[in-house]
Amino acid sequence: MRSEFVEFVDGSQAIARGALAAGCNFFAGYPITPASPILHHMIRELPKVGGVAIQGEDEISSIGMCIGAAMTGAKSMTATSGPGMSLYSENIGLAIMGEVPLVIVDVMRLGPATGGATTVGQGDVQFVRWGTSGGYPIIALCPTNPRECYDLTIQSFKLAERFRCPVFLLTDREVVATMSTIKIAEYQETAQSHDQAPIVEKSGDDAFVPYGINSPAEIPHLSPIGGPHLTRFTGSTHDELGFLTKDPDKVARLNQHLAAKIEARRDEIESVFSDLQQGATTLVVSYGITARSAIEAVHIARQQGKKVSYLVVYSLWPVPENAITRALNGIERVVVPELNLGQYCLELKRLANSASSSPRPDVIGVHRVDGELISPQQILEAIR
Amino acid sequence: MKAEYVTYRNESPYPFCPGCSHTLILDRLNAALGKLQLDPHKVVIVTDIGCSGLSDQYFKTNAFHGLHGRAITYASGMKLANPELKVIVIMGDGGCGIGGHHLLSAARRNIGISVLVLNNFNYGMTGGQHSVTTPHGGITSTTRLGNLERPLDIARTVAANGASYVVRTTAFDKELPNLIAEAILHEGFSLLDIWELCAAYYVPNNTLNRRTLEDLITRLEMRTGVIQKEERDEYARAYRKQTALQIGKPTLRSKSLEPHFKTGLDHPIRIVIAGAAGQKVVSTAALLGTGAVLSGLYATRRDDYPVTVMTGHSVSEVILSPEEIFYTGIEQPDLFLGLAPEGMKFSRRQFAALTERSTLYIRRDLLPIETRARTIPLDMGRVSKKEAAIVAVAAMLHHADLYPMPALQEAIRLKQRPEIAGETVRAIENSSKVIAFG
Numbered sequence: 001m002r003s004e005f006v007e008f009v010d011g012s013q014a015i016a017r018g019a020l021a022a023g024c025n026f027f028a029g030y031p032i033t034p035a036s037p038i039l040h041h042m043i044r045e046l047p048k049v050g051g052v053a054i055q056g057e058d059e060i061s062s063i064g065m066c067i068g069a070a071m072t073g074a075k076s077m078t079a080t081s082g083p084g085m086s087l088y089s090e091n092i093g094l095a096i097m098g099e100v101p102l103v104i105v106d107v108m109r110l111g112p113a114t115g116g117a118t119t120v121g122q123g124d125v126q127f128v129r130w131g132t133s134g135g136y137p138i139i140a141l142c143p144t145n146p147r148e149c150y151d152l153t154i155q156s157f158k159l160a161e162r163f164r165c166p167v168f169l170l171t172d173r174e175v176v177a178t179m180s181t182i183k184i185a186e187y188q189e190t191a192q193s194h195d196q197a198p199i200v201e202k203s204g205d206d207a208f209v210p211y212g213i214n215s216p217a218e219i220p221h222l223s224p225i226g227g228p229h230l231t232r233f234t235g236s237t238h239d240e241l242g243f244l245t246k247d248p249d250k251v252a253r254l255n256q257h258l259a260a261k262i263e264a265r266r267d268e269i270e271s272v273f274s275d276l277q278q279g280a281t282t283l284v285v286s287y288g289i290t291a292r293s294a295i296e297a298v299h300i301a302r303q304q305g306k307k308v309s310y311l312v313v314y315s316l317w318p319v320p321e322n323a324i325t326r327a328l329n330g331i332e333r334v335v336v337p338e339l340n341l342g343q344y345c346l347e348l349k350r351l352a353n354s355a356s357s358s359p360r361p362d363v364i365g366v367h368r369v370d371g372e373l374i375s376p377q378q379i380l381e382a383i384r
Numbered sequence: 385m386k387a388e389y390v391t392y393r394n395e396s397p398y399p400f401c402p403g404c405s406h407t408l409i410l411d412r413l414n415a416a417l418g419k420l421q422l423d424p425h426k427v428v429i430v431t432d433i434g435c436s437g438l439s440d441q442y443f444k445t446n447a448f449h450g451l452h453g454r455a456i457t458y459a460s461g462m463k464l465a466n467p468e469l470k471v472i473v474i475m476g477d478g479g480c481g482i483g484g485h486h487l488l489s490a491a492r493r494n495i496g497i498s499v500l501v502l503n504n505f506n507y508g509m510t511g512g513q514h515s516v517t518t519p520h521g522g523i524t525s526t527t528r529l530g531n532l533e534r535p536l537d538i539a540r541t542v543a544a545n546g547a548s549y550v551v552r553t554t555a556f557d558k559e560l561p562n563l564i565a566e567a568i569l570h571e572g573f574s575l576l577d578i579w580e581l582c583a584a585y586y587v588p589n590n591t592l593n594r595r596t597l598e599d600l601i602t603r604l605e606m607r608t609g610v611i612q613k614e615e616r617d618e619y620a621r622a623y624r625k626q627t628a629l630q631i632g633k634p635t636l637r638s639k640s641l642e643p644h645f646k647t648g649l650d651h652p653i654r655i656v657i658a659g660a661a662g663q664k665v666v667s668t669a670a671l672l673g674t675g676a677v678l679s680g681l682y683a684t685r686r687d688d689y690p691v692t693v694m695t696g697h698s699v700s701e702v703i704l705s706p707e708e709i710f711y712t713g714i715e716q717p718d719l720f721l722g723l724a725p726e727g728m729k730f731s732r733r734q735f736a737a738l739t740e741r742s743t744l745y746i747r748r749d750l751l752p753i754e755t756r757a758r759t760i761p762l763d764m765g766r767v768s769k770k771e772a773a774i775v776a777v778a779a780m781l782h783h784a785d786l787y788p789m790p791a792l793q794e795a796i797r798l799k800q801r802p803e804i805a806g807e808t809v810r811a812i813e814n815s816s817k818v819i820a821f822g
């Protein structure tokens with residue numbers, strides 16, 4: 001790597017820079033280890049681009065302010081850790097229901113409640129998926145190093161705007177706080193956001209239909225509050241105009257729409273890195289900080305002459321089923337290391353059960369909840 | 385010429401019970417908007433949850449209907465992002481209870497939103513339960529024998545906490561349109577605590593009516609009228625004023641480094657620096673990594689220290705490698721720097737894993753210690769605490785020949801302010817001497 005430009009950087013900086021590159025101009029957050037460095041960066045940086053960054057009185061107000069700002073057209077982001085995620089819960093539902101483009105960074109720590117504030121964990125994987133009432137889909141991306149923190153933060157903003165829904169950047173204490181060497185040339189994403197088709201101008205104040213769609217999967221246009229159209233936002237079950245409704249047809253249409261807009265575009269979201277070896281019968285599937293151990297374990301296994309495939313999942317939610325199903329082809333043993341008691345391995349079990357190969361692959365979880373990283377050795381033992 | 389807005393109401397009839405004062409208040413709001421002739425595109429009505437929360441649907445302005453108790457948070461976000469907006473919050477006494485903290489914070493910030501509290505002493509929407517404003521003795525579905533709590537004085541509470549325009553009155557006040565208009569025009573945080581009748585629950589349960597409503601205010605010794613009116617900086621504008629000079633300053637960029645030193649290191653080296661708060665372990669580890677990067681190596685650094693940062697252990701783990709580093713943990717260190725008992729204790733497992741092939745650099749005063757590692761005592765006698773880590777790291781660098789010393793010096797100059805960098809570079813000049821016979 002001699003004479004290529006590089007940097008030595010941590011994930012919190014990379015996330016802040018990614019947000020700036022994506023055009024983020026509103027941030028509100030409440031201090032919490034290990035997410036506070038992101039708050040500090042945003043408080044310092046956003047005024048330089050004419051944006052606003054504020055410490056809310058709690059997590060509820062922080063995400064609330066972000067939602068309000070987003071509906072006036074700001075590009076909003078907030079960041080927290082497990083306890084704060086719990087307080088975000090109801091407003092995550094609001095962002096889903098009202099179709100708010102919003103980036104939520106969850107820097108995972110270990111355990112329930114206050115847990116281990118400065119200890120690494122990956123326990124929020126299912127929590128971000130099912131973190132609010134109703135059971136509607138969200139999008140979650142998961143970086144493994146600072147470069148991906150940058151790229152996936154930008155991608156989070158793009159997806160949030162494209163899909164008008166909360167997008168989670170699921171990170172952990174290690175990914176955010178650990179410094180790594182990154183080759184500058186390897187940053188992939190450049191600043192550009194999703195282009196919305198222009199809103200067809202009609203005359204009159206009633207012309208704009210805030211939740212107007214022609215088919216369930218269509219994503220309605222966002223016209224910012226304070227902009228050219230009178231518009232309505234609501235977190236209650238509503239019709240296309242944003243008025244409360246109990247009309248079963250409209251109710252069904254809305255609720256199906258919230259899922260369909262994501263379901264129909266899984267391909268746009270799906271993002272993995274796969275390195276599949278011909279003839280391999282073992283597949284390691286990993287994400288976040290644990291993927292770094294998995295990659296090292298696979299390298300060692302291959303040096304030992306074993307055939308092993310691996311897959312790093314960047315788009316945790318929705319589950320990249322196409323890529324995983326493809327990778328499962330011919331596999332007998334799936335190893336899923338994660339810093340929890342087995343969460344994403346549930347998804348692998350589901351997919352393995354419907355795999356076409358017979359016998360169905362075994363799914364083996366490698367878990368650790370003592371605050372230490374899963375070591376390559378631990379994964380090697382499961383690879384066999 | 386601007387068109388004249390005859391009404392800000394749309395055609396929908398109100399949904400409220402006969403006799404509910406919400407109807408009355410919304411008509412007064414419409415009258416106030418009519419007086420002000422505001423462009424409806426620049427007006428947003430933000431509602432809470434409850435019967436009062438239905439209100440936004442009857443106006444031809446922008447509307448935002450959020451969660452129970454949180455209307456003020458959305459309103460604040462909108463005002464912060466777009467200070468041109470006239471943001472009007474309509475919430476009930478229930479919302480003021482569950483979202484009390486937002487009320488206080490908005491008042492303290494003096495953020496330019498106008499809050500109309502439709503205060504009917506109970507939760508209308510959910511069946512007439514008691515709220516924070518239910519009078520002592522009040523009968524509700526959850527205080528069947530009389531409320532044992534004292535009512536919250538919303539108006540004086542926000543006034544005491546910095547709200548710059550505060551009014552208490554009743555839904556029957558003829559002046560209400562003027563008072564609402566004044567609140568909307570007011571730059572800072574304004575709140576109208578509007579006492580009113582819930583025809584479905586509080587009225588029948590407590591024989592309240594228009595006349596006894598006024599008696600109630602007198603009995604509770606709560607003043608009506610304008611309770612506070614002052615000019616103070618509005619938050620969204622104050623923020624912009626305060627940060628104006630920041631605009632255009634260079635933002636966080638990658639501190640790009642060009643590796644130009646050479647090293648013969650051909651395998652990964654795993655280093656644990658086990659020190660204590662005040663020894664600058666974490667920043668020193670970053671310097672060690674940066675120097676490696678300047679020498680064409682990959683590096684990682686992870687840390688651990690207690691949340692009480694000025695005491696206890698401070699430990700950094702640094703990996704240097706000619707190849708990309710994936711796993712950042714260290715089970716078996718190649719080099720271990722023992723700088724303080726706190727760090728030694730924290731890293732005891734890694735210390736125990738040292739082998740004959742590991743090297744332990746350790747302050748002489750921490751000896752004797754049992755280990756299989758090759759032990760190199762460090763004579764740190766006259767080194768100040770804050771330079772302990774960097775001097776020890778420099779000594780290790782010398783001794784283990786990881787990469788050239790000038791790379792570390794350059795890292796110091798890149799990362800530290802010039803005054804400090806000079807001192808640090810001087811401090812490590814004689815670092816090789818801390819190793820006896822080094």
Ligand SMILES: Cc1ncc(C[n+]2csc(CCOP(=O)(O)OP(=O)(O)O)c2C)c(N)n1
Binds near residue numbers: 475478502
């Ligand atoms: C988090 C949450 N808890 C409870 C409720 C149920 N709820 C709906 S309205 C309401 C009380 C509303 O009372 P108030 O704010 O006084 O409005 P009113 O109906 O009297 O106008 C409650 C508790 C809710 N919507 N959300």
Ligand SMILES: [Mg+2]
Binds near residue numbers: 477506
């Ligand atoms: Mg009420």
